Amino acid sequence: MQQELSAILHFWQRYTPDTAFGGFYGRLDNLNNVSKNAPKGSVLNSRILWAFSAAFNLQGNKDYLDVANRAFQYIINYFIDKTNGGIYWTVDYKGEPLDTKKQMYALSFGIYGLSEFYVASKNQQAKETAIALYHLIVEHSYDKINGGYLEALSADWKEIGDLRLSKKDANEKKSMNTHLHILECFAALYRIWPDEVLKNKIEELIQIFLDHIIDKKSNHQVLFFDEQWNPKSNIISYGHDIEAAWLIQEAAEIIQNKNLIEKIKIRSVQLANAAAEGLDTDGGLWYEYEVEEKNLIKEKHSWPQAESMIGFFNAWQLTGNEDLLEKSFASWKFIQQHILDKKNGEWFWGVKENYSLMNEDKVGPWKCPYHNSRACIELIKRIDNTLKS
16 A cells, blocks of 8 residues: 555656646546646645645655645635635636636535645645635535535526536535535544534534435435435445445544444445445446446446445444455455556556446546545555554
């Protein structure tokens, strides 16, 4: 894991800095060819900020802090909306605002990256910006009647018709994905700013997962909802199930709510076992399953494999069931065999059923050093703690 973390970060240090216009390139293909004029995504930049900050916090390599600082400066200078507040979804390759809508997912990753960067740098502006973004989410997106958070708003915080994160998503008011990452970022912010109202918001979010998002019969998560939390999706996302299986538990542990921790530990194992329904015999995790159509999306994307490494390891830590530990190992073996680009570095987007490569970004708005570096960082910490105990 130490070696793989170093290899991932080395790739991003070597190939992605945009020396002409600042920050990082918006897109590289499978062969590391740069699209110099590609738009730059806020999620990509926030995840770069998080990954290099977290790696510095783990290992103390100053080169990592330098990259994190580059990401921080670019976010502050180009992604922060200085008129209306919040974070733009995208800017063009020169840093000019492109898609200016306020996607709560993007604000969440801004908070996540800034909070980790504050731990690394003690940069007060990073902390203040993270807190300001939190207040904007609560002020404009929080549903005071039904609880939870609306997906997206216009540049000036008005309602908009298209709420989707991407073309493949349902156009609904609320989603599992956005709520998972709002919970993740609120928990990260609480580590550096233990505010009582923030703690209450985290507790409320965890309860929303228990009451609405995790299906009580199947133990899979529902992906989309209307404002009243009526389910609007019948698709199973195995990757999000195994990711939630440890992230929700982590949030409960950060705020040290013993009652919620015990409830979530039970649900974490149930989520992991539900996600395991999507495992193939080669150790890889299939992408999605359309329940009504009985249609398995036979693709194995890189990020669910990374989350499997953590989620199944966490479930083993909770239960002592070595079969779950083997599933974590099998995920890593699958990554080594089919996902790692042994020639040009980093991880491919994914593979199809016959193991042919998917023709997708190696660097892009959704392909970032986040899931894979985090899997390495989490396992380094967890293995160390296991050996010590």
